[in-house]
Amino acid sequence: MLEAFTEFFRQMAEEYPRWNFIFFYDERQWNRIVSGMKYTLILSVACVIFSVIIGVVGAWLQGSSNAWVRRSVQGYIQFFRNTPPFVQLLFFYFALGQFTPTILGDDGWTEYPIISNVGWAIISLSFFAGAFNVEIFRSGIEAVPESTREAASSLGFSRLQTYTEVVLPLAFRVSLPALNNNLVNLVKTTTQAIGIAVPELLYESVGIWNDFPSAQYPTMLLLFVAFILLVGILVYGMHRWERAMKIPGYGN
Amino acid sequence: MLKKLITKTLATASAFSIMVASAHAACTNDVWNKVMERGKVVVGVKADYKPWGFRDASGAIVGMEIDIAQAMADAMGVELETVAVQSSNRMQFLEQGKTDMFIATMSDREDRRKIVGITSPPYYTSGTNIMAPKALGFKSWEDLRGKDVCGKQGAFYNQVVTNRYGVNVVAFTGNAEAKQALRDKKCVAWVYDDSSIGSDLASGEFDQFEMPLASEDDNPWGLAVPIAERDCVFGNFMSGLIFNMHQTGQLIELEKKWGIQPTKYLVDQKDKYADWLAK
Secondary structure (H helix, E strand, C coil): CCCHHHHHHHHHHHHCCCCCCCHHHHHHHHHHHHHHHHHHHHHHHHHHHHEEEEHHHHHHHHHHCHHHHHHHHHHHHCCCCCCCCCHHHHHHHHHHHHCEEEEECCCCCCEEEECHHHHHHHHHHHHHHHHHHHHHHHHHHCCCHHHHHHHHCCCCCCCCHHHHHHHHHHHHHHHHHHHHHHHHHHHHHHHHHHHHCCCCHHHHHHHHHHHCHHHHHHHHHHHHHHHHHHHHHHHHHHHHHHHHHHHHCCCC | CCHHHHHHHHHHHHHHHHHHHHHHCCCCCCCHHHHHHHHHEEEEEEEEEEEEECCCCCEECCHHHCCCHHHHHHCCCEEEEEEECCCHHHHHHHCCCCCCCCECCCCCCCCHHHCCCCCCCCCCCEEEEEEEHHHCCCCCHHCCCCCCEEEEEHHHHHHHHHHHHHCCEEECCHHHHHHHHHCCCCCCCCEEHHHHHHHHHHHHCCCCCCCCCCCCEEECCCEEEEEEHHCCHHHHHHHHHHHHHHHHHHHHHHHCCCCCCCCCCHHHHHHHCCCHHHH
């Protein structure tokens, strides 16, 4: 069965020189796809988690009574939301990477930064998506009626308690559709990590079609399919979550 | 209705395949004729690969490959227009007709011959080597096993050295980023064309670095015409032009003009194609 499958694509490459699905019959190329997929998954999962945490914390700090805290959150949002993520990546890795401590390699010359390129990609992409998430959660928080908040504080809840026990659970439900969109975008933005040589799916794909120009279109198709699946799983999970958290009369 | 659609599709498909088959059988010389009628040839060249193709202070694209393109245009009696291309789009530009041909530091590889018409003989050749800090004192390729080496996305030898020596190639999208990573000591070496590394070292910006290994995988560089015209007027003309440039030593002169380290390949080719009456 597998034999027939690989043979079919080998034959196809012979007959149509632009449609060489090399990764379906050359094990080495397949392994590159698998390893690229692994890094894309690592980046996606880590960035989704960190960016949501940044969003929740940032939205809370936005309501702080200290003007400087509010201003710095605003500054953070303006910077990360209004600049291209690709430039952020390059700047973090090359410019900020200079100031992080390094570990001297065994050869006495190489300096391994304690934050690798994968680390920088996770940090920079999380901050990028996190800036949007802060605004998304803010919109949710503002949708919670003032009277609900007052009711909570009249029951003796502190500011933090009101936020975590009353406002956030309600705000979260309102924010989910918008959050969904941003996280989908985040997963697709992980491909930009190619700029700092993170061997994710796009990096490996470009490598394959540079080594085998005949495999260019098939590899692009594979990228589409891989991201449709990846984003599909994310959206499916988010919808399930949305439904599970549904409370009658509040949001969807 | 459906049946009609299927028959129609099949008819179109078979007509198309006949067209494709006949394109190889008979020479229509479409691109060549178009160039002659227009009086201008559009050539894809590199604009970021000193000294083969780069921009001078005035912004004009100059270099060894542009000189070859000029020699070609002169021989055809047409005007030359250059278009800056990249490794990742040079073949696509030619396929789409955005350029009539290209001379863009492309290694002649089997897989590429299926897509564009690479003519023989090649006009240049380069091997793979590394730029590494003198402090590390590498002696052989084996010394690199298991180490991080910076590279450039799109170079065919990334895969070759990975498979042969177990080198871990960290490939960046541009030369500048890769060389910056080497300066930042994020990798032990930068793997690239020996000729390009040679001119980098000569520039004086890399004093603590050297090119310590024996070059590997000497690979000819091929210029390309549309694949349908490789065995027609255009392809045969290019073969003849490059043959003459080898025989008359013009290529060696160009190499000297642009300050490229003399390659044994060009000298060998000049001997090989030497005019037997001129001896």
